[in-house]
């Protein structure tokens with residue numbers, strides 16, 4: 475459907491955005507990625523993203539978003555704050571409006587590069603309380619960006635209605651299951667692949683993987 479067009483993937487080197495990158499490579503003629511450097515707890519996240527981009531032969535632009543630190547000190551960007559999540563509350567990794575800002579900057583970059591398609595791995599199904607990851611917000615922002623820049627952006631959210639197990643299934647469909655499992659970084663403690671097994675991100679990732687492997691049946 476979009477085979478002849480160019481797309482920009484918002485890319486962190488994690489499971490979700492890497493799955494989106496494989497999805498984009500299947501659906502678009504030309505794909506580039508944009509990675510946001512906002513002083514992540516682990517610089518490794520930026521390195522992993524760069525390595526995957528090189529590996530999959532896509533051009534990567536790293537945008538400096540360190541001002542997020544200034545706006546909202548939190549556990550992802552400040553090593554002195556512990557990552558915690560109380561039942562029913564936002565995790566301490568929350569940065570207000572982060573996704574909103576990322577998508578808006580991605581759009582400015584996309585237009586400069588002649589790309590109207592933007593792909594992001596946000597997801598409402600495992601909604602952890604981030605209001606700017608909801609479908610209604612993404613649709614609203616899409617309209618706003620089109621008006622702001624007089625351009626026909628299309629924001630794609632291939633994971634919006636998938637749970638974590640279904641995201642693994644999608645990577646499998648795209649022939650990227652092993653790659654995503656072994657090469658991506660989701661862990662807050664900076665352990666690539668299956669991770670540290672202790673942090674909230676690892677527990678979520680592992681639970682989805684276990685569910686998918688059970689459904690799929692067979693070895694692994």
Ligand SMILES: [Zn+2]
Nearest residue numbers: 661670673676
């Ligand atoms: Zn971990």
